[in-house]
Amino acid sequence: xxxxxxxxxxxxxxxxxxxxxxxxxxxxxxxxxxxxxxxxxxxxxxxxxxxxxxxxxxxxxxxxxxxxxxxxxxxxxxxxxxxxxxxxxxxxxxxxxxxxxxxxxxxxxxxxxxxxxxxxxxxxxxxxxxxxxxxxxxxxxxxxxxxxxxxxxxxxxxxxxxxxxxxxxxxxxxxxxxxxxxxxxxxxxxxxxxxxxxxxxxxxxxxxxxxxxxxxxxxxxxxxxxxx
Amino acid sequence: xxxxxxxxxxxxxxxxxxxxxxxxxxxxxxxxxxxxxxxxxxxxxxxxxxxxxxxxxxxxxxxxxxxxxxxxxxxxxxxxxxxxxxxxxxxxxxxxxxxx
Numbered sequence: 363x364x365x366x367x368x369x370x371x372x373x374x375x376x377x378x379x380x381x382x383x384x385x386x387x388x389x390x391x392x393x394x395x396x397x398x399x400x401x402x403x404x405x406x407x408x409x410x411x412x413x414x415x416x417x418x419x420x421x422x423x424x425x426x427x428x429x430x431x432x433x434x435x436x437x438x439x440x441x442x443x444x445x446x447x448x449x450x451x452x453x454x455x456x457x458x459x460x461x462x463x464x465x466x467x468x469x470x471x472x473x474x475x476x477x478x479x480x481x482x483x484x485x486x487x488x489x490x491x492x493x494x495x496x497x498x499x500x501x502x503x504x505x506x507x508x509x510x511x512x513x514x515x516x517x518x519x520x521x522x523x524x525x526x527x528x529x530x531x532x533x534x535x536x537x538x539x540x541x542x543x544x545x546x547x548x549x550x551x552x553x554x555x556x557x558x559x560x561x562x563x564x565x566x567x568x569x570x571x572x573x574x575x576x577x578x579x580x581x582x583x584x585x586x587x588x589x590x
Numbered sequence: 591x592x593x594x595x596x597x598x599x600x601x602x603x604x605x606x607x608x609x610x611x612x613x614x615x616x617x618x619x620x621x622x623x624x625x626x627x628x629x630x631x632x633x634x635x636x637x638x639x640x641x642x643x644x645x646x647x648x649x650x651x652x653x654x655x656x657x658x659x660x661x662x663x664x665x666x667x668x669x670x671x672x673x674x675x676x677x678x679x680x681x682x683x684x685x686x687x688x689x690x
Binding site for chain 1: 593595596598601602604605608609612615616619620621622627628631632634635638639642643645646647652654656657660661663664665667668671672675676679680
């Protein structure tokens with residue numbers, strides 16, 4: 363379609379037309395495909411974390427006492443605070459989607475910046491915890507030190523802890539990057555109430571990573587029944 | 591408007607519920623309830639995850655049935671993975687096998 367062939371298009375209608383890929387009938391079909399595709403991707407992510415979670419379930423069943431002893435070394439307040447931070451970040455991402463659906467891009471940017479800030483706070487606290495484990499010689503490997511019984515299987519708890527939280531932190535880092543990307547395009551005025559699929563899909567990803575943490579928190583922090 | 595516009599107040603109350611459930615599960619964890627501890631913690635985690643999925647991820651307002659099916663597929667596949675792994679580990683000691 364050449365410029366000027368549709369002289370009556372408003373700027374927003376022109377932007378919507380620009381956003382529609384040629385192989386979709388309309389923006390509704392494109393949006394539905396994007397949502398479905400994102401959910402299929404999230405199911406593969408469930409299986410990605412599922413492998414590690416299954417390993418956790420099998421070994422915790424085999425060595426419940428060693429896992430309990432390992433969990434006592436988690437920083438309970440840091441983990442609980444981080445859970446609250448992630449839930450709050452999810453709330454602001456949901457507000458950002460709300461603003462996008464209303465076509466209020468200024469508030470899409472503002473809410474996403476708040477969520478990014480909270481995500482960075484989460485990673486900072488996680489880094490503080492990792493530092494604490496490092497100093498306490500709880501990182502698996504040649505420097506691992508354990509005074510209680512069954513050090514081998516306590517070490518196994520920490521292997522699973524570092525893989526689960528490490529991959530979760532990697533997902534958080536990617537999530538913060540994606541949110542920054544979407545916030546930039548919202549700032550540029552790229553989205554309309556009809557087309558804002560990237561905002562919706564990045565939000566779905568963010569909430570999924572939140573759900574992963576909702577399960578990691580009781581699995582790793584809450585099984586010791588005493589907190590330091 | 592393309593999608594259902596969920597009221598901001600709804601999101602806010604879901605957030606309040608999630609924070610309360612986090613405090614609840616953290617508080618209960620100080621008490622050793624034996625095998626019930628894990629069960630209660632996981633029930634609370636599932637409720638929290640369902641709240642996030644239904645409201646924040648808009649599953650409740652999703653008009654495409656196929657999206658609901660895919661979200662269920664995630665749970666079903668994960669269940670197959672965990673249950674069929676554990677039915678081996680849990681039952682290994684059930685029968686006395688000669689030479690074991």
